[in-house]
Amino acid sequence: MASHRKERPAEEGRLIETDVLVVGGGPAAGWAALSAAEAGARVVLADKGYHGTSGATAPSNTGTWCVPPGEGRAASVEQRFKRTAGLADRRWMLRAADQAYENLQKLVEWGYPFPSEEDGSLYIANLRGPDYMRFLRQRVQKAGVTILDHHPILELLGDDDRVAGAAGLARRNGASFQVLAGAVVLATGGCAFFERILGGTGLTGDGYLFAAEAGASLSGMEFTGKYTLAPHGSSLNKGLPFRWATFYGADGEVLRNARGEPVTNGIGGGERQVAEALLAGPVYARLDLAEPAMQDWLRRGQPNCFQPYERMGINPFTDLFRVDLKYEGTVRGTGGIRIVSSDCGTGIAGLYAAGDAASREYVTGGISGGGAINASWAIASGWWAGHGAARHAHRRQGRDGSRLRPLGTTGLRGTAGPAVDLAAAARTVHDEIAPLDKSYWRTSATLEASGRVLEDLWSRLNEAPTATGIERLQAREVAAVTASARWTVAAAALRTESRGVHRRRDFPGESDAQASRIIVSGLDRVTAVRETLALETAQEG
Amino acid sequence: MIEVISADRCIRCDICERICPAFVFDRDETGLPVIARQDDCQTCFLCEIYCPTDALYVAEQADGPTGITEPDVLERDLFGAYARALGWNRGRAGGTRNDPTRHIRVAQV
Structure with missing residues (x-):
């Protein structure tokens, strides 16, 4: 019973014109596409994977930050603000809570099968990833959005003062295509730095690179010291069951904290001790604190x-099993493209960012974690970015696209230098960022050493011959992860304190003078500046 | 990562090839999926639940294959294990209405 191939091989040089191009395939991309379509725009969604299974949400089961309207909302924001290391923005938190709640109600209207509470009311504060993303895809299709699965974008197209499209390839045959668009939303997810976490291998910070090449900046890249427990060797970086874990050393003896108490709760107080123990050797866990009902x-x-x-x-409730702390970069950390307007504009005309591709500092500050507020941010920021992009595209109708040029650099515009082994390059970057002694704890010495390795790699990537065909995808992924690592190191070196998920062994305390965000920008020359100083300079200038 | 495709169970639809987020599969001339880019697999288990005949098996190790074979998977009744746990059936979504996660969220604080 062989069926017909539904994905036709792409033709070389295919050209698509649209109002809004959404790049990415996770929840932020889906909501952005729905939002832009609702605003009347023609929308193309181009995804590296398959919209419905792509990204970190689809294989997960995520809570949302679900705050109903009413007097409790301000209190909820206030309570959540205390967990943002002082770097969130209450106005953004309030509007994110409001937009996310409104869109969760849309899911109810559309018939998403939420579970019920005992009193019969729907429990909407949780979204099961495979079901949620499949449902969202169906809505996106119904809205008339053109979905290009397995069509990774490689670079943006623009002229001197705006972004107006993108170019990519079809994974089936490597054929090139271009989308000319009135506006572009980057919803490409975060950067997992090649750590094999659930839904993370495609999360290579592509949008960060595209945005930086267009002149945008990033923020919060030092808040990338985020790890979550997983069974050893697996992809399952989901911390929730470890709330009920006790941890053991290789000898089977229970790990104990400074007060002699057993180390428990791997998503709370136990995490740091587990991290310390993992530096010395293997660590084991058992979910022995879960009662039968919880099991x-x-x-x-x-x-x-x-x-x-x-x-x-x-x-796992009765047997000991070995665990890892998996590195999560900006997927659970907070850094990303800096947002400068309430419609998630990046400061570059025609370019918007949403979800993990955008910095989540406005709502999570310097601390993150999975799901919850991050899931709500994907919903809200996707919605705002979609509307912003649709409005921009409407204003730009009829503009001439003949002066557009490709904005991509590293990996696409090489020289005649020696070729770079991309798989080895990926391991190099991963090994400078993912180990616990590089990103759970940082010091000026480790940051400087990583900086040297990464600068050397960046130069070699720039000098390597231009990649061709399907290899362009890996070349760009390696370039994006390397760039993300350089921005991370630059921001982490400037923040000479410990705050949120940025921990410095050489500066263990929080410094009140550093309670501001750090902005990074640049490709061949990376700069990191404090936002407060950047604002003052702008005001004086 | 993805390790087993059961040629007996597979009905030669193209779903796994189309929905894999990491573009791991090709198909041979008979329409049978081939694990063409195994190292790109992100061990997300989603191909298993989209498969209408539970013909795929993703082993638990994300860094490399375990070497498990189809008879092992059958013997241990692991074909379709994730779909059954979710309440998905024959590639169709289901089971969210019975998700008890709200109890966990209340207790985790």
């Missing part, structure tokens, strides 16, 4: 978390 809820409510155990043939 049942965990198995049925977090079935993805239990796939590794089932496949290994162990019972």
